[in-house]
Amino acid sequence: MRKIQLSVLFILLSVITIARDWENYFPEKQLITTGVYYYPEHWDSTQWDRDLKNIAAMGFEFTHFAEFAWAQLEPEEGKYDFEWLDKAVSIAAKYKLKVIMCTSTCTPPVWLSRKHPEILSMNENGQRMDHGSRQHASFSSSYYRSYSLKMIEQLARHYGNDLRIIGWQVDNEPRTFFDYNQDAQQRFRDWLKKKYQTIEALNVTWGTLFWSNTYSDFSQINIPLHSQWGMNLNQRLDHNRFTASETATFLDDQAAEIKKQISANQWVTTNYIPNYDGGYIGKSQQLDFITYTRYMVFGSSMGIGRKGYRLGDPLSIAMANDFFRPKSPLYGVMELQPGQVNWGSINPQPAPGAVRMWLWHQFAGGSSLVCTYRYRAPLVGYEQYHYGIVGPDGVTPTPGGLEYQKFMQEIDLLRKEYLQTATIPPAYLARKTAILFNNENIWGMDMNKQTNQWNSMGHIIKYYKPLKAFGAPVDFIDDQTDFSKYPVIIAPAYQQIDKELIRKMTNYAEAGGNLVLTCRTGHKDREGHLWEAKFAAPIYDLIGAEIEFYDLPMPHAQDSVLMGSKKYAWKTWGEILKPNQGTSVWGTFQGDFYAGKPAVITRKLGKGSVTYVGIDSNDGLLERDILKKLYAQLEISVDNLPEGVTVEYRNGFGIAVNYSDRNYNLDIPVDARILVGSKVVSTAGVTVWKLK
Ligand code: GAL
Numbered sequence: 001m002r003k004i005q006l007s008v009l010f011i012l013l014s015v016i017t018i019a020r021d022w023e024n025y026f027p028e029k030q031l032i033t034t035g036v037y038y039y040p041e042h043w044d045s046t047q048w049d050r051d052l053k054n055i056a057a058m059g060f061e062f063t064h065f066a067e068f069a070w071a072q073l074e075p076e077e078g079k080y081d082f083e084w085l086d087k088a089v090s091i092a093a094k095y096k097l098k099v100i101m102c103t104s105t106c107t108p109p110v111w112l113s114r115k116h117p118e119i120l121s122m123n124e125n126g127q128r129m130d131h132g133s134r135q136h137a138s139f140s141s142s143y144y145r146s147y148s149l150k151m152i153e154q155l156a157r158h159y160g161n162d163l164r165i166i167g168w169q170v171d172n173e174p175r176t177f178f179d180y181n182q183d184a185q186q187r188f189r190d191w192l193k194k195k196y197q198t199i200e201a202l203n204v205t206w207g208t209l210f211w212s213n214t215y216s217d218f219s220q221i222n223i224p225l226h227s228q229w230g231m232n233l234n235q236r237l238d239h240n241r242f243t244a245s246e247t248a249t250f251l252d253d254q255a256a257e258i259k260k261q262i263s264a265n266q267w268v269t270t271n272y273i274p275n276y277d278g279g280y281i282g283k284s285q286q287l288d289f290i291t292y293t294r295y296m297v298f299g300s301s302m303g304i305g306r307k308g309y310r311l312g313d314p315l316s317i318a319m320a321n322d323f324f325r326p327k328s329p330l331y332g333v334m335e336l337q338p339g340q341v342n343w344g345s346i347n348p349q350p351a352p353g354a355v356r357m358w359l360w361h362q363f364a365g366g367s368s369l370v371c372t373y374r375y376r377a378p379l380v381g382y383e384q385y386h387y388g389i390v391g392p393d394g395v396t397p398t399p400g401g402l403e404y405q406k407f408m409q410e411i412d413l414l415r416k417e418y419l420q421t422a423t424i425p426p427a428y429l430a431r432k433t434a435i436l437f438n439n440e441n442i443w444g445m446d447m448n449k450q451t452n453q454w455n456s457m458g459h460i461i462k463y464y465k466p467l468k469a470f471g472a473p474v475d476f477i478d479d480q481t482d483f484s485k486y487p488v489i490i491a492p493a494y495q496q497i498d499k500e501l502i503r504k505m506t507n508y509a510e511a512g513g514n515l516v517l518t519c520r521t522g523h524k525d526r527e528g529h530l531w532e533a534k535f536a537a538p539i540y541d542l543i544g545a546e547i548e549f550y551d552l553p554m555p556h557a558q559d560s561v562l563m564g565s566k567k568y569a570w571k572t573w574g575e576i577l578k579p580n581q582g583t584s585v586w587g588t589f590q591g592d593f594y595a596g597k598p599a600v601i602t603r604k605l606g607k608g609s610v611t612y613v614g615i616d617s618n619d620g621l622l623e624r625d626i627l628k629k630l631y632a633q634l635e636i637s638v639d640n641l642p643e644g645v646t647v648e649y650r651n652g653f654g655i656a657v658n659y660s661d662r663n664y665n666l667d668i669p670v671d672a673r674i675l676v677g678s679k680v681v682s683t684a685g686v687t688v689w690k691l692k
Contacts, residue, residue, distance in 0.1 A: 022330055025166065025267055026368040029418050031651060034359075034408050035062035035100065035371040036389055037335075040088035041072045042378065047394065048091050054395065055375055056095035059408035063092050064334075064371055067102040067172055068134065070151060071109040080154050089164055098166040100371075101159050103254055105148045106172040107134045112147055119144040122180040124225055133382070134172075139250040140184035149257045156261035167267040169334065170254040173293055174270055176243040176278050180223055184246070189218045191242045205527050206234040233447055237528055240443045244279030255286035271334035274320040276457065277442035282327035289328045291369065292320050293335035296358055298344025304644045305661030310351035311684055314644040314659035315461065317358055318468055321365025323437075326475040332369030333362045339387025339400035347385070353684030356403035357657050360676075360686040363411075364648035364655035372404060410676050410688070414653060417675060417690055422652020425691065431472040431636050435464060436491040438478060444495050444528045445520065451552040453572040454616070459518070460492045462620035466627050471639030471647050483508040487636060490627075493520040493616075496528060499538060506542050510606030514634060516627070517543060518613040519550070519573045535575075543612040544583035544603035548576045550614075553592070561599045561615055561622060563587035563629075568622035575614030577601055586626065587615070600626060609634075645681070649691070656687045 026033065036055055040048050055063060066073065066085055074080050092099050113120060113131045119141040120128045129136035137144040152170075159165045196202040199215055208214040213232055215221055224235040255268045262268075267288040272281050274292050282290060296312030303311045324331045336358055340347050362370055377388040377398075389401035397405070442456045467474050475486070479501050483489055489508065494517065502522070509515050522539035524530055531537055535547045551574045553559060558571035563586055577598040579585060587600030600622075602611040613626055631638050641647060644660030654672065658664050658681040666679050668689055677687035 021264070024265075026330060028420070028651070029415065031415055031418060032363055032367060032411060033061045033369050034059070034404065034411070035064060035098075035369070036060050036404075037064040037067065037371065037374040038088075038376075039068070039374065040065065040084065041069050043376065043394075045084070045087065048088055049094075051375065051394065052088075052091045052095050052097060054390070056097050058389070058397070058401070058405045059412075060097065060404075062098040062100060062166060062371070063375075064100040064169070065089070065092075065102065066104055066155075067169070068104055068107040069102075070104040070107050073104060073155065074109060074151050077111055077115070078150075080151075080158075082155075082158050089159075089162070093164045099164055100167055100169055101155065101165050102169045103148070103152050103155065103171060103258075105137075105152075105170070105254065106174075108137050108144065108147070112143075113137075116141075116143040116147075118182060119147075120181070121177065122182075122184075124178060124180060124227060126180065135175075138179045138181040138184055139174075139246045140179060140181055140187045142183055145250065145253060149253060152254055152257045153261065156258045160258070160261035160266065161263050163265060165266055167269060167288075168255075168258050168262070169291075170251050170258070170268060170270045170287075172271060173273050174247050174251055174280070175273060175275055176240075176247050176280060178223070178226060178239070178243065179246075185223055187246070188223050188239065188242050189221055191245070192221060192238065193218045195238070206232055206238075207529070208232070233444075233528060236447055237440070237443060240279060241440075244283065244439075247278070247280040248283035251280075251284040252286045255284065259286065269332070269334075272324075274323060276319075276323060276437070277439040277446075279439040279443070281324075289330050289332070290324055291332040291334040292324050293373070294320055294333060294358070294362070295335075295337045295341060295344075297337065297348055297350045297354070298341050299346030299348065300344065304659055307351065308644075308659070308661060310348055311354045311357070311659045312350075314646065315465060315468065317361040318365065318646055319461075319464060321362060321367065322435075322464075322474045323476045325366050326477055326481070330368045332367050332371070334369075334371050335373040336362060336370060337387075337400075338372045338374070338389055338404065339398050340385070341387070342383050342385040350400065351684050352399060353403065353686075355400040356407050357659070357684050357686050359404065359407040360655055360688070361646065361657045364646065364650065364657065366648075366650050413675060414688065417653075419652055422691060424649045424652075425654075427637050428471065428473060428649050430487065431470060431631065431638055432475070432486055433467050433472045434475045434477045434481070434483070434486040434489045435460065435467075436479065436489055436494060437476045438494065438496070440526070441493060441495045444524065445493060448528075451572055453552075453555055455572075456493065459616050462617065462623040463490050463492050463516075463518075463627065465620060465643075466624035468646055469624070469639070469641045469643065470627070470631065471641055473648065479504065483513060484511065486513065487634065488514045488516065488630070490516040490518070491521060492518045494518075494522065495520045496524050496526050497522045497538070498526050502538055502542055505610075506605070509542075509608035509610050512607035514609045514611070514630065515542075516611045516613065516630065519575050519616055521612075542605070543601070543610055544605070545577045545579040545598070545601055545612060547614070548578050548594075548597070550575045551592070551594070558618070559589065559591035561587045561617070562590050563600060563622065563625060566625070568625075569618045570615050570622070571618060572616040574599060574616075577612065577614050579603075586611075586629065587613075587622070602630070652691050654687075654689045654691060656681050658683055658685045 301313040560567040583603040
C-alpha cells in the first residue's frame with residue numbers, strides 16, 4: 001500500500017518538475033523561430049559540416065534529425081548506433097543550430113517486419129502492406145508498439161539531458177487509417193468491451209435489432225467493412241472513434257516514454273496533417289504542444305484566378321492556424337513547402353513570393369515555430385524532384401530557399417521592433433468569433449448524408465470564409481471551451497448534441513452571447529440516434545421554433561431562399577421552420593410547395609440572441625449575408641476584405657497577405673509604421689506594420 005502511495009507521489013512530483021516553461025522555450029520577444037529538416041543519414045558524412053554551416057549561415061536557428069532513421073539507429077534488433085547522430089548533433093551545435101530529435105517510428109526497419117510480419121497494416125480487402133515505403137505498420141500492433149518504445153527509450157536516454165536538443169517530434173504526420181490487422185481486430189473488441197461492459201448494452205446502442213445485427217458475445221464482432229453497403233452506422237462510428245484513439249494513444253505512449261528520460265528543458269510534440277475530422281488531433285494528453293504540416297501547391301487547389309494554383313487556397317493556412325491554435329498552449333508549423341513537391345497530381349512551381357507569403361501567413365496566425373521539409377533535394381528515393389532549401393547540387397539555394405532567408409531577415413527586423421507592451425486593435429478583438437466543431441458530426445453526417453449534394457466541411461467553410469473576409473480572428477473550439485470569451489459562436493450542422501450542451505448554449509445566449517446554429521443541428525444524440533420526438537425537438541426552445549420537415553431537392557430543379565430583396569440558390573438541405581411568437585423571420589423559401597415558409601430565423605434570448613439557418617446555400621453568399629446582418633445588428637464592425645486577402649494581428653504587428661490576382665490597397669491607420677512591404681499589397685505580397 002505504502003509502495004503504491006509512494007509511486008503515486010513520485011509520478012505527481014515528476015509531473016510537477018516537468019511542467020513546461022513556455023517563455024523559456026519560445027520567448028515572446030523571439031516571436032518565431034525558423035528551422036529546416038536535415039537527414040544526415042542521406043548524405044556522405046564529409047558533407048555534414050558544409051551543409052549545417054550553410055544552414056546556419058542562411059539564418060535558420062534549428063534543425064530536425066532522425067525522422068526516418070530507425071534502420072540506422074537500430075540496424076539489428078537491440079544493437080543501437082548513435083555515433084553518427086552524435087556527430088551530426090555536435091556539428092549542428094558548432095554552428096549554434098538547436099536540434100529537434102524525432103522518434104522515426106514511421107519507418108520500422110526490415111528486420112522487424114520480417115521477424116514479426118504481424119506489425120504490418122492490413123486494408124479492408126485483407127491486403128497486407130509491406131516493407132519498402134513508410135507508415136506501413138499498424139498502430140494497434142503490440143509488437144510494433146513495444147519495439148517502438150524500446151528504441152525510443154534508448155534514444156531518449158541518450159539525448160534526454162542533452163541541452164543541444166530543444167525538443168522531440170514523435171512519429172511523422174500521424175494519421176488514422178482503417179486497419180484490419182489481427183491486433184486491431186482484438187483491440188477493437190477490447191475497446192468495445194471497456195466502453196459497453198455488456199454485450200446487451202452494445203446491442204442497444206448499436207440498434208442491432210435492426211436487420212438481425214444482434215451479437216451475443218464481443219468475440220463475434222469484427223471491424224466494420226466501411227465500404228460494404230448498409231453496414232451498421234454505430235459500428236462504423238465506434239470504429240472511427242477507436243481508430244482515432246489508437247493514433248492518440250500511440251503518440252501518448254511515445255511521449256510518455258520520452259518524458260521518463262528527459263529533463264524539463266525539452267518538450268515533446270508531433271506534426272499533424274490538418275486532417276480536421278480525424279478525431280485524434282489534440283487528443284494526446286502527453287504532448288506539450290502541437291504542430292501542423294502544410295503543402296499548398298500540388299495540382300489540386302486552383303486558388304484565385306488563372307494562375308492561382310501557384311499560390312494555393314487562401315483559407316488553407318488560415319484555417320489550420322485557427323484550428324490548431326485553440327487546442328494547444330502554443331503551436332508551430334513543422335513543415336511548410338519550400339518549392340515544388342513530387343507527390344501531387346501535377347507539381348507546379350509556386351509563384352515567386354508564395355513561399356514567403358505562406359511563411360508570413362502562418363506567423364500571422366500566431367505560431368511560435370516554423371520549419372521546412374527539407375534542406376537538400378533528395379537524389380534517390382520516392383521523393384526525387386522534391387525541392388529543398390538548396391537544389392540537387394547541395395549548395396545552390398532554390399527560390400524558396402531564398403524566400404525563407406528573406407523571411408528570417410525580416411523576422412530579425414521585427415524582433416528589434418518588438419515591444420512587450422504592444423497591443424492589438426480593439427476592433428479586431430471585438431469581432432472574435434468561434435466555430436463550434438466536433439469531428440463526430442462530420443463522421444455522422446458523412447455516413448448518412450441523405451443527399452449526395454451535401455458536403456460537411458464545405459458547409460462549415462461557408463461560414464468560415466466570410467469571417468476571414470470580415471477580418472475576424474476565429475477559433476475552432478469544442479464544447480468544453482469557455483464560451484463566454486466569444487461575442488459570436490457559430491455551430492454549423494452540429495448534428496450530434498446532448499441536453500447538457502443545449503443548456504450551455506442557452507446559458508451562453510442568455511448571458512449576452514450570440515449563437516448561430518445551422519441546419520442538421522441537434523437532429524441526433526451523441527450516439528447518432530434520432531430523438532423519439534419531432535426532428536431536433538430538444539433545440540426548439542433554444543431556437544424559438546419548430547422544424548416542420550426538411551427537404552432535399554434534386555439538383556436540376558434547385559430553388560431559392562429570399563432574404564431582404566435578394567434570392568440565394570440552394571440545392572442541398574433545407575429545413576422548413578415554424579417560428580414561435582417573438583422569433584423573427586429573415587429568409588423564406590421560394591419556388592416550391594412550401595414557398596413563403598421560413599428558412600432563416602432569429603430571436604432574442606436573455607441578453608443575447610439565437611439565429612437559426614435552416615438552409616445550406618450553393619455558394620455561401622447567403623451565409624455571408626446572414627453574418628453581415630447579424631454583426632451589423634450587434635454593432636460589431638467588420639472589414640470587407642477581398643477574397644484572398646487576410647489581415648491578422650499579433651505582438652503589436654499587423655500582417656496582410658494577398659493570394660488574390662490583383663493588388664490590394666491596404667487601409668491602415670495613418671500613424672502605423674510599415675516595416676515590410678508597402679501600402680499596396682501585390683499578388684503573393686506581404687505587408688507588416690507596427691501598431692502605435
Ligand atoms: C510530408 C511528410 C514529409 C515529406 C513531405 C514531402 O507530408 O511529412 O515527410 O514526405 O510530405 O512533401
